[in-house]
């Protein structure tokens with residue numbers, strides 16, 4: 512059996528990964544699982560999969576988990592160091608990074624440094640540390656297997672093609688729950704409405720990011736680093752049905768697309784069986800039931816977050832670290848009902864304005880800038896700027 516480390520096992524991608532592991536019975540042995548705070552689910556997972564290692568982010572929770580799992584042989588590690596340790600385990604055949612947020616970068620780097628393959632759901636790793644990560648990928652392009660459905664689609668489409676053959680990458684976006692809401696209505700939307708994504712059932716943070724289109728912006732930056740294309744060659748198209756997960760137009764004007772039902776277990780399975788294909792866990796797409804697919808341009812005035820992400824990506828250096836950190840703070844503020852929905856991009860833009868870009872930040876500088884940006888965004892949020 513191949514050995515799997517799963518970072519963020521209690522989240523939406525984490526739990527779906529374990530469903531696929533169950534479906535592929537006998538192929539994967541789970542050797543490491545992690546959570547932030549949800550030790551109830553982590554305990555349940557530990558009892559089922561019997562991993563050698565667990566990580567939680569708080570000392571008191573680690574002690575509590577040790578007490579609860581006293582009858583089981585398992586090493587319980589703590590915090591970011593624990594995550595890095597698991598990511599770098601020499602016996603791991605694959606590390607799936609399903610953490611949410613900037614915290615994911617260090618474990619991704621630790622895995623790549625150790626020569627481990629990474630199934631990457633944590634897009635923030637590439638958004639804030641794309642340049643750094645690419646240093647480890649120079650000779651091993653497939654050391655990152657993307658799980659994000661759009662990037663997994665692009666990875667599949669581009670396999671066997673040279674990057675010079677790409678005319679344009681077309682990232683599809685559902686448009687989120689407010690696609691058809693008039694712009695004036697956005698300021699009054701509730702947290703519950705924003706979390707109610709029309710096609711995908713995801714974690715809270717990415718659901719809000721989908722509603723602001725920041726998620727698509729982060730994916731533009733992710734695609735830039737993964738497929739090494741300039742921003743002018745990465746276009747976003749709204750496709751409300753979420754059936755085409757992305758497309759590539761090649762220089763000969765052929766367009767290739769990857770289609771399927773909206774089910775994250777499909778790209779997760781692709782990564783777990785790569786480079787082979789095995790009978791799939793998901794449902795087949797019924798094109799006749801579907802009837803038609805529609806497309807339109809994104810409204811950048813209504814959804815300024817997408818434009819901010821392009822601006823940060825084009826500027827390069829540390830600005831996308833600030834974009835991501837300020838967005839994390841603003842989304843938290845909205846989820847905690849401290850600010851209206853329309854303040855999310857406003858807080859991000861203001862924090863970006865306050866930043867002087869550092870051209871090639873190293874890992875420590877990235878986390879310093881991340882901290883600075885969170886502090887500034889908090890101040891913007893409470894009205895100091």
Ligand SMILES: NC(=O)c1ccc[n+]([C@@H]2O[C@H](COP(=O)([O-])OP(=O)(O)OC[C@H]3O[C@@H](n4cnc5c(N)ncnc54)[C@H](OP(=O)(O)O)[C@@H]3O)[C@@H](O)[C@H]2O)c1
Pocket residue numbers: 518519520521522523524525545546547548549550568609610611612614632633634635658659660711712713714715716717775
């Ligand atoms: N969900 C999707 O369908 C989807 C699709 C494409 C890409 N992605 C990307 O995949 C990543 C994970 O998304 P998700 O929706 O699965 O998120 P999620 O449901 O919020 O789960 C995140 C996981 O990370 C853990 N975690 C949260 N904050 C942490 C911290 N500060 N330190 C350590 N661990 C922490 C959580 O633990 P607790 O459970 O204890 O909080 C949980 O295990 C994100 O980058 C997202 O953009 C998600």
